[in-house]
Amino acid sequence: MVQIAPYGSWKSPISTEMIITDAVGLADIALDGADIYWLEGRPKEGGRVVLVRPDASGAGIDLTPAPFNIRTRVHEYGGGALLINNGVIYFSNFADQRLYRQVEGGAPEALTPAIALRYADAVYDQHRNRLITVREDHTAGGHEPVNTIVSLSLSGENGGEVLVSGKDFYACPRLSPDSTKLAWLEWSHPNMPWDGCELRLASVLPDGTLGEAELVAGGLRESIYQPTWSPDGLLYFVSDRTGWWNLYRITDGQVESLYPMEAEFGQPMWVFGTQTYGFTLDGNIVCAFTQNGFWNLGILDLQSKVLSRINQPYNYIGNLKVSGNRVVMIAGGSNKTMAVVEYDLSSGEMRVHKLASTLEVDSGYISTPQAIEFPTNGGLDAYALYYPPANKDYLAPEGDLPPLVVRSHGGPTSASPALLSLSFAYWTSRGFGILDVNYGGSTGYGREYRERLNGNWGIVDVDDCVNGALHLAKQGLADENRLAIQGGSAGGYTTLCALTFRDTFKAGASYFGVSDLEALARDTHKFESRYLDNLVGAYPERLDLYRARSPIYHTEGLRCPIILFQGLEDKVVPPNQAEMMFEAVKQKGIPVAYIPFEGEQHGFRRADNIKRALEAEFYFYSKVFGFEAADQIEPFEIANL
Structure with missing residues (x-):
């Protein structure tokens, strides 16, 4: 009555105990071949962040042994603390900020020394068996830390060799599919990355160092987001040069607009590793974009330049990853709990791998x-x-x-x-x-x-x-x-x-x-x-x-x-x-x-x-x-x- x-x-039946009982934070989806991974932040474990993969039954398997905690403090806000390549897990551990390598089921092995160095946003260079990553150096004590992009050999414990330096901040080092070119973002005080940053491109020389860097896009009043190489070796990115974060690519040395629209295909880079688009098996783009506070999912046909919206039930889409015909994302809605969701482009079917909360x-x-x-x-x-x-x-x-x-x-x-x-x-x-x-x-x-x-x-x-x-x-x-x-x-x-x-x-x-x-x-x-x-x-x-x-x-x-x-x-x-x-x-x-x-x-x-x-x-x-x-x-x- x-x-x-x-x-x-x-x-109310909604108690604080309900809110925290089984709730987890979801972040940083990773795809490695047929495997899907994600990070879970667990309030019940003091906020520890754990890597999880579903088993054959769909149940989540914890891959991070206690007390390891996958979280980096680069920029203090972190993100980009995880990389998985051919089943090998690379991660930043919160307590000591060292990078570790782990084979599933094995003990994590430190790759970096126990000194005041932090790492984020790494990519794997398969031709040279190394990581290329953003490093934040706090070894100078009370002085401002130094940010660089470094190469990190995987043959022994080391702090990394500097590849790019001179700016206050770096993000998104991205290797071309043939590992011959490196793209990255850089900016300096007083800008934040959403105020303006520069997209740079350099050749990777035979000894692993970089050639002269070229300014591709961006500036003091242009914000660039998520540079990404397509499978056929073209460099794509998001720019707000028109007043809206839209999609672009470099074609024959020129910047080409892909789909002008009063919508945002990017977001502010408070943390590393966020993504809003990726490439399908047939070379098109699956993208997330927001209008009037609501996120949408679409497919951009790169031949016809037509954007088709995907009918799906979520208002928020984040950390979108694409592999083949699979799209995996963290999604939620006004009546839907945040979840790790997989969308099959071929069948149109959606599968929920993990709910942030199972409470009904x-x-x-x-x-x-x-x-x-x-x-x-x-x-x-x-x-x-x-x-x-x-x-x-x-x-x-x-x-x-x-x-x-x-x-x-x-x-x-x-x-x-x-x-x-x-x-x-x-x-x-x-x-x-x-x-x-x-x-x-x-x-x-x-x-x-x-x-x-x-x-x-x-x-x-x-x-x-x-x-x-x-x-x-x-x-x-x-x-x-x-x-x-x-x-x-x-x-x-x-x-x-x-x-x-x-x-x-x-x-x-x-x-x-x-x-x-x-x-x-x-x-x-x-x-x-x-x-x-x-x-x-x-x-x-x-x-x-x-x-x-x-x-x-x-x-x-x-x-x-x-x-x-x-x-x-x-x-x-x-x-x-x-x-x-x-x-x-x-x-x-x-x-x-x-x-x-x-x-x-x-x-x-x-x-x-x-x-x-x-x-x-x-x-x-x-x-x-x-x-x-x-x-x-x-x-x-x-x-x-």
């Missing part, structure tokens, strides 16, 4: 996201996904409006896809609405939309989160007196700015968020150390802007409760940022809580910490918004409450 109860107090939840407790477009500052529009409250067992009293959590995603050059999320369902099944905002600066809407944030971080993103919340409140879909905002990392900065510089939100939660832009510019790791030049202004020349937009210097404007979550080993946003904010807000007499987590870095990977953070945020809102939570949640101290 349906019960009447206020929003926020609904009892009654659809009556799941909120279906609605894509919305709403007006924002400057006569512009912004985008978001709205998840309304959903619980088949409850209705709210007449006249009651739901509390709303506005989510500001990280990056900030990232995007929120429409995915089935039990973490979101935890909130919506208890009577909250969620607005997941793809504010100006997000990817998936073209370069012009992405560049709205340039020089305006802490302004445009905040405007869009505020206007999205007010848009729902005006429509009677949210209680304007119970609007909250939350976000992690860059989203945590947007959260802190919204709470400090605006009065729309009545509470907020910052997960490892930036409170001091100057401290971030000084203390963060190399990859992001000049990121703020474009988002805010040159540092220290525009110190005035850094101070003006740093919440820590303007706590007099903060008038509502806030909870802060922080990993104590975070190198991207150091813990002192949250600690300074906590002390400042506490001194103002405003309700505030600070929950640090030992052993966590930038993002929480341990099951008990994921559970604790989710429950603590809900408990915090129940106290400051004055409703009775249906669940028994472990209390904690909220200062000034």
Whole structure:
């Protein structure tokens, strides 16, 4: 029987235990002959990442012996930690950042020395029995690490011989099918790869060194993504030279556009190893592309230049790999759990190899996201996904409006896809609405939309989160007196700015968020150390802007409760940022809580910490918004409450 109860107090079968019980993170698909592999990040094992292959019955076999953990810290965000060639596994181990070689069933063998070197994005050179890989050298101690592309002999333990150097960053070293040419991406401060990077090409000389490098595409204002060699030896890549990440190739020394379209066939390279296209047995391209926040799958006929969409049930497609007539990808949807999915181009059949979670939840407790477009500052529009409250067992009293959590995603050059999320369902099944905002600066809407944030971080993103919340409140879909905002990392900065510089939100939660832009510019790791030049202004020349937009210097404007979550080993946003904010807000007499987590870095990977953070945020809102939570949640101290 349906019960009447206020929003926020609904009892839900979706518990934090359900969310973390068997859930895994899925990443880095690898294809090797007929074999499919993928990586699983396991919260129950402290976030350890394990290589898995299905056996003949379809059950997953763990190939990584404990305590090995496949994860690299190049650029801190990692990715590209795995390579498999003819059954031999090469991987980066998180604890020591050494590269290892492993034959299935055998013990991993170290290839690199136990010194401060990190590796990512390797390819195998079959003609010379070596790896070519990005190396990040931290042996100089307190100096900025040095990034290069190196060759790594497989005949004995070694740190690698430098092939390419001189730029601040490198990615995607890719050998031609005959191993005579190497292509790669490079860029330097203050650019991030999505601002602009260069695609270079060089001949591989008989001694394994490289000839003179040629600039093929890219520049300070052109972003290149995923250079890939076709089986017949042509170099393909994605470029945003038209304002959209589209497909190109080099034909007779000239850049050829393959299919101009107002869609994104690429994505920001926060991590190594991501892919959105690959080549079929007949030489065409299977590609993933996004429009208006929704991903699609298609086949591009390279003769007719016709793109045919593949009918499939997923809204998000990532890490796409193609071999023969098989397409393997990580996919998910608004009503589909993230999964490793194989699509057979010949038969049109789809097979799910691994679900991120095997829990089956009654659809009556799941909120279906609605894509919305709403007006924002400057006569512009912004985008978001709205998840309304959903619980088949409850209705709210007449006249009651739901509390709303506005989510500001990280990056900030990232995007929120429409995915089935039990973490979101935890909130919506208890009577909250969620607005997941793809504010100006997000990817998936073209370069012009992405560049709205340039020089305006802490302004445009905040405007869009505020206007999205007010848009729902005006429509009677949210209680304007119970609007909250939350976000992690860059989203945590947007959260802190919204709470400090605006009065729309009545509470907020910052997960490892930036409170001091100057401290971030000084203390963060190399990859992001000049990121703020474009988002805010040159540092220290525009110190005035850094101070003006740093919440820590303007706590007099903060008038509502806030909870802060922080990993104590975070190198991207150091813990002192949250600690300074906590002390400042506490001194103002405003309700505030600070929950640090030992052993966590930038993002929480341990099951008990994921559970604790989710429950603590809900408990915090129940106290400051004055409703009775249906669940028994472990209390904690909220200062000034």
